[in-house]
Amino acid sequence: MNSVVTPLPGTRTELSGGGTSERCPLPVPFGWFFVSYSEDIKPGELKNIQYFGQEWVLFRAETGEAGVVDPYCPHLGAHLGHGGKVEGDSLRCPFHHWAYNPKGWCTRIPYAKVMPPVTKRQPILKALPVAEKYGIVWAWYHPKGVEPQWEIPEIPELADANYIPPARGEWPVNTFIQELGENGIDFAHLKFLHHSPIIPTGECRAEGIRWFVNMANGYIMIEQTGPGLQVVRFTKGKVVTTMVSYPTPVSNSRTIMRMGFTHRKYPQGTPEAKLAADMLQEQVGQGSGAEAGFESVDMIVWNNKCYREAPLLCDGDGEILKWRRYFSQFYIR
Ligand code: FES
Ligand SMILES: [Fe+2]
Known part of the structure; x- marks a missing residue:
């Protein structure tokens, strides 16, 4: 009996020509990629998404800016997409209410008398560069975190x-x-x-x-x-x-x-x-x-x-x- 088997991603498969070959031996490339239609992520909303080989949290601050961030809180590791909440300009962690803006900066720790100095110097939550154009939220993915190397081009028909x-x-x-x-x-x-x-x-x-x-x-x-x-x-x-x-x-x-x-x-x-x-x-x-x-x-x-x-x-x-x-x-x- 003939049957077509679709292997699970990343598995090895026997080829009719004999031998074993990895179906997809190349890594995820870097660049700008679609992550959502703009209309599908409204101010105050968050979504768990899976792209570039890992989970991310996509959210839109009430101020309108969209963010694509690592799901795990830099504090004690809670998943921001399970119980987290968008509050004002930031995404709030469910565990101790630390909050992060779409660029990954820690904006609030409600019970800290002094914010950890690092929070003043740099974003502490990994956040992908995001652009919105043509009704699409684009994220820049680079495996080494290198900044965007080009801009999303003009597509006259879409504008x-x-x-x-x-x-x-x-x-x-x-x-x-x-x-x-x-x-x-x-x-x-x-x-x-x-x-x-x-x-x-x-x-x-x-x-x-x-x-x-x-x-x-x-x-x-x-x-x-x-x-x-x-x-x-x-x-x-x-x-x-x-x-x-x-x-x-x-x-x-x-x-x-x-x-x-x-x-x-x-x-x-x-x-x-x-x-x-x-x-x-x-x-x-x-x-x-x-x-x-x-x-x-x-x-x-x-x-x-x-x-x-x-x-x-x-x-x-x-x-x-x-x-x-x-x-x-x-x-x-
Ligand atoms: S684990 Fe996120 S605030 Fe503590
Ligand atoms: Fe084709």
Whole structure:
């Protein structure tokens, strides 16, 4: 009997080719990553979240600022996300009511006559740098705590009232984040997995932290900034639809893939409106888990594949190794 077994993250799996291989041998990369839609964390709220291989507490102070902090109180180790409470500008620990602001500074110890001097000098609770842009709370993760090395780029479509509010999708995947982006340069799979009539041609280039792909003479243009943000624009005639992808590593072997799809608002009933709606449907539909759908077919591959560190490639493959060289700058090993 055939059965598909999805191994637990990080486990080793027997490959049909024989031998044992770690499915996901690479660490969580550094960069800006989606941690929440802004509207999903209101002033006064807190949530326990799991990203970058550990637990964090996401909260929003009553003053409006969002924080992503280590869950364990620097005092005596209580979990801030279990019984903690947002109070004013800070998150209050349930155990002895020490309070921390979104940057990790200790703001109050209600029973201390003198605050420990270190609390004046530096944040004592580990807090990730946070930015809010495009209705998304982004956290900067770096395994060594290095400060942000770039800014979240401008995505004109997401800041323009002439565009429809992005349609959103979300899919958990049992693999590491690099594999998702590798799809964008793996031209051959578009024919064989996705039934595209031809294998499209394309060019790619890396520019520092950015990565660009021009596929099928400008029909698909990919713009990646760091590991956690990719913008893909599809052009048919005068109509452009934009797919923004912001995957977040849960760990080095599990990723939540999230996307938003948008296009310019066109007057109802115009050919542009129809074409944009069709293109959007094509893309969203691809992502909706329909039987031959885009994401559902990739998903089966991703959830079960292993990583070939030194793959045997042929001349019809895209520039997979160039993509991997680009991506390798985000790993600290
Ligand atoms: S353990 Fe958090 S205040 Fe004491
Ligand atoms: Fe794919």
